[in-house]
Amino acid sequence: MILSRTSQYAIQALIYIATKPSGEPVLNREIAEHLNVPPAYLAKIMQSLCKGSLLYSFRGRLGGFCLREGAEKTDLMQILVLTEGVGFTHECVLGLKICSDETACPMHFKWKPIKEKVVALLREQTLEKLAKAVMTGKYRLADVPAVLMAGAGQPAGEPV
């Protein structure tokens, strides 16, 4: 039921980029600040997304990251394959190494249809769709709008 932090950061970052004008590189620093995520760690994830052919990267001034052509159509499953590895949906709920229709754990056939629903959902959610949902303003990508954090270095004195 839980994705790794790496996966969560990756998805968030990709959606964020997808909300920006395509073609204009977005800075790692900007993404990290907006999402409130460790910049150095995000940088690593961005690298792997480049290697996974979802992003272009540009070095030097005016550098940054932007979506590869067509990458707006990327669905969450494709992203998770990069971050969690292929077959991350094939794992047994009870942790058995071998658990298939033929050699099943007692949860196998109950779990299977739910797993299929999850995969279907992941496949239908594209960056484009998710980015649009965020752009309407009805949905959030980050806990606290970065703007509100800006001047919050120190809390304002004794609040009592």
Next chain:
Amino acid sequence: MILSRTSQYAIQALIYIATKPSGEPVLNREIAEHLNVPPAYLAKIMQSLCKGSLLYSFRGRLGGFCLREGAEKTDLMQILVLTEGVGFTHECVLGLKICSDETACPMHFKWKPIKEKVVALLREQTLEKLAKAVMTGKYRLADVPAVLMAGAGQPAGEPV
């Protein structure tokens, strides 16, 4: 989509005990061997299941663990609350600290119904049901029947 190893071991162990005649203490060592799980680690988990009021433990010779009265009716959700903590189903898919119907991430309302299905499934699967399923012989609790591992200390020479 993934439970911690601790949760997996806990569920497996409880089902295993539920397949045994109730009232007769089952040895930690026996459970660990049967499930092919680290005995010392399992022992810790058993302790916490005792504290969680699912098991009785008995020390000394003829000691071991057995289900508390009525514990056959325990469902997986109850077990997971012990091992994963309450509210382990409340976490946002994208990892946002705050994600509710009011302040939703772009996946929130898509994910919600699936999560509800998962919880419903966990609530309807009791130790009794699962143990019976295993006892029919159609479903497995462990990867390899412990019997087959017994004499397998050294592989049998060069298999070329």
Next chain:
DNA sequence: ATTAATTGGGATTCCGATATCTTGTTTTGA
């Protein structure tokens, strides 16, 4: 050219889950 701003990538650190070790306590049976 030089400098500043950016990503690339290896090395390292940190931390929590997982696993092990060691010692103490309880219980049974000889």
Next chain:
DNA sequence: TCAAAACAAGATATCGGAATCCCAATTAAT
């Protein structure tokens, strides 16, 4: 009484994901 068998519990070790650090490579503006 004593020894063996089992769980209790705290301390310690291991491992992998998460996070940080450092420096090299690249690019644009001056």
